[in-house]
Amino acid sequence: MNNAVPDVNTLLNTGxxxxxxxxxxxxxxxxxxxxxxRLGEDMAVWRDGEGQVHAVSDRCPHRGARLSxxxxxxxxxxxxxxxxxxxxxGVTEKVPAVRACPLEGKKTNKSYxxxxxxxxxxxxxxxxxxxDPPPLVLPEQLSSDDYSSFLCAAHWxxxxxxxxxxxxxPMHGSYLHADSHSMARGDKEAExxxxxxxxxxxxxxxxxxxxxxxxxEFGDTGAHWLRLEIPYGxxxxxxxxxxxxxxxTPMDENNTLVFFWRNRKVQGxxxxxxxxxxxxxxxxxxxxxxxxxxxxxENMAPNAREHEFLYQHDTGxxxxxxxxxxxxxxxVAERQALATxxxxxxxxx
Numbered sequence: 393m394n395n396a397v398p399d400v401n402t403l404l405n406t407g408x409x410x411x412x413x414x415x416x417x418x419x420x421x422x423x424x425x426x427x428x429x430r431l432g433e434d435m436a437v438w439r440d441g442e443g444q445v446h447a448v449s450d451r452c453p454h455r456g457a458r459l460s461x462x463x464x465x466x467x468x469x470x471x472x473x474x475x476x477x478x479x480x481x482g483v484t485e486k487v488p489a490v491r492a493c494p495l496e497g498k499k500t501n502k503s504y505x506x507x508x509x510x511x512x513x514x515x516x517x518x519x520x521x522x523x524d525p526p527p528l529v530l531p532e533q534l535s536s537d538d539y540s541s542f543l544c545a546a547h548w549x550x551x552x553x554x555x556x557x558x559x560x561x562p563m564h565g566s567y568l569h570a571d572s573h574s575m576a577r578g579d580k581e582a583e584x585x586x587x588x589x590x591x592x593x594x595x596x597x598x599x600x601x602x603x604x605x606x607x608x609e610f611g612d613t614g615a616h617w618l619r620l621e622i623p624y625g626x627x628x629x630x631x632x633x634x635x636x637x638x639x640x641t642p643m644d645e646n647n648t649l650v651f652f653w654r655n656r657k658v659q660g661x662x663x664x665x666x667x668x669x670x671x672x673x674x675x676x677x678x679x680x681x682x683x684x685x686x687x688x689x690e691n692m693a694p695n696a697r698e699h700e701f702l703y704q705h706d707t708g709x710x711x712x713x714x715x716x717x718x719x720x721x722x723x724v725a726e727r728q729a730l731a732t733x734x735x736x737x738x739x740x741x
Contacts, residue, residue: 397727403720405551407431407642409519410723412528412615414512414639414651417545421445421513425469427460431517432644435504436460440467445506445513446480453484453500510534511543512651514615521726529613533637533655540663541637541655542670546682548650550689552642553713554696555650558685559618559638560709562597565605568688572681578604584705595708602633610712615639629669630662646694654678 398406407413407430415430416437425438427450434450436459446467450460457473468479477486482501487493505516505525516525533539548555558564566580582597589609596607602623609619621633628634639651658666693699702710 397724397731400717400720400724403724404716405553405642405645407517407552408616408716408719408723409517410522410526412507412514412516412525413641414545415447415515415641415649416513417543417651418508418511418513423464425460425462425464427458429643430515430649431642433502433517434458435515436469437513438464438469440464440480445508447504447506447515448478448480448482449502451501452476453478453495453498454487459501510541510653512545519723519727520730521723526614528615530615531611531613531617531619531637533619533635533657534653538659539635539655539657540667541653542667542675544652544654544678544682546650546686547643548648548686548689549646550648550692551645551694552640552648553716554689554692555640555648555685556616556618556712557709558689559620559640560595560608560610560712561706562595562605562608562620562708563705565622568684569605569681572677578606582705584707586708586711593708593711595711608708610708628674629666631656631658631666650682652682 403409409431413430415428415435416426420426421437421439423439425436428435428437435447436450437445437447439445448459448469450458452459452462452471452473454471454474454476457471459469459471459478462472463470465477468477468485470477475488476484476495477488478501479485480503482499482503484495484498484500487495507514507528509530514528518525529535534541563582563584566578579600583599584595585598586593586595589611591613592610594607594609600606605620605622607620611617611619616639618638619635621635624631624634635655637653637655641649641651643649654670656666
C-alpha cells in the first residue's frame with residue numbers, strides 16, 4: 393500500500409482526504425464484485441450474504457490481479473488468478489495453493505469504511521493522520537423522512553473541481569439553463585453576497601429570491617455537499633420548492649461521478665403525487681438540464697482556471713476554492729510531519 397504524501401495540487405485534483413464520498417448508486421452492486429476507481433484509488437466493492445457492502449483495494453497481494461474479477465465468498469473475495477482470499481478488513485485469510493503461506497493473517501489491502509443510505513454507497517477516504525472516519529451527517533433533505541428524494545448519478549469527463557465550481561455559480565442558471573422548465577424566469581443581472589452557516593456558507597443573489605437558481609449552500613459535515621432550491625409552480629405538483637443536494641466524487645484527475653438527490657418536502661398523498669409526477673413528467677427534463685452542464689464542463693480546457701477573469705458573481709466559487717486549498721495544504725503538512733516523525737523513530741529504534 394502506497395503511503396507517499398502527495399503535493400497540494402495532486403491532492404486537490406484527486407480529492408481531499410478525511411471525508412466521506414458517495415462512490416456508487418446502491419443498485420450497481422449486486423452479487424458480483426464491482427471494480428471502480430475513486431479518488432485515484434482502485435477499489436473492489438461487493439455485498440456479503442446479508443447484503444452488507446464492503447470495499448478493499450482492488451489488488452491481489454500475490455501478483456496484483458484485480459480482486460474485482462474474482463469470486464464473492466461473502467465476507468471475502470477470492471482472486472480469479474490463484475484463489476487468494478482477502479476479507480473485508482483487507483486481511484489475506486487463505487492462500488489455497490501453498491501450505492502455511494506467510495501472507496496468511498497479514499493485512500495486505502486497504503479497507504474502506506462503508507455507509508449505505510438513500511440509495512447510495514458512501515466510502516470514507518482517510519489518511520495516515522486520520523484513518524478512522526468521523527460521523528457522516530447528511531443535510532436534512534437526505535436524513536429526514538419528511539422529504540422524498542430521487543438519486544441521479546452521472547459520469548462527467550472532467551475534473552471534479554469543475555463540477556463543484558458549476559454548482560457554486562447560481563448565475564449560470566439564467567443563461568445555460570434559460571430554456572429549462574424551471575429556470576426560464578428571473579433577471580439576468582444580480583448582486584451576490586456570501587453569509588456563513590453552521591457548517592459552511594451560502595452564496596446568494598441579494599436582489600432576487602424564489603424565482604430561479606437564486607442561492608447555493610456549501611456544507612462540510614464529514615462530507616462536502618452542495619444544496620440549492622428551485623421554485624416550482626403549481627403545475628409541478630404539491631409541495632414547496634424543489635431541492636437538490638449534490639456531491640462530486642473524483643474518479644481520477646479527469647473524470648467525476650456526480651450525485652444529485654432531487655428532493656421535495658412532501659408527505660402522505662402529496663408524496664405519492666409528487667413521486668408519480670417526477671417519474672412521468674419531470675425526470676426527463678432534469679436530465680436535460682444535467683446534460684447541458686456536462687457538455688459545458690467536458691468541453692472546457694483542462695487548464696481553463698489559468699486563464700480566468702473572475703468577477704463579483706464568482707465570489708462564492710473563489711471562497712470555496714480557497715477553503716479547499718487551505719484544507720489540502722493542512723492535510724499535506726500534517727502527513728509530511730507524521731512521515732518525518734515516523735522515519736526519525738525508525739532510525740533511532
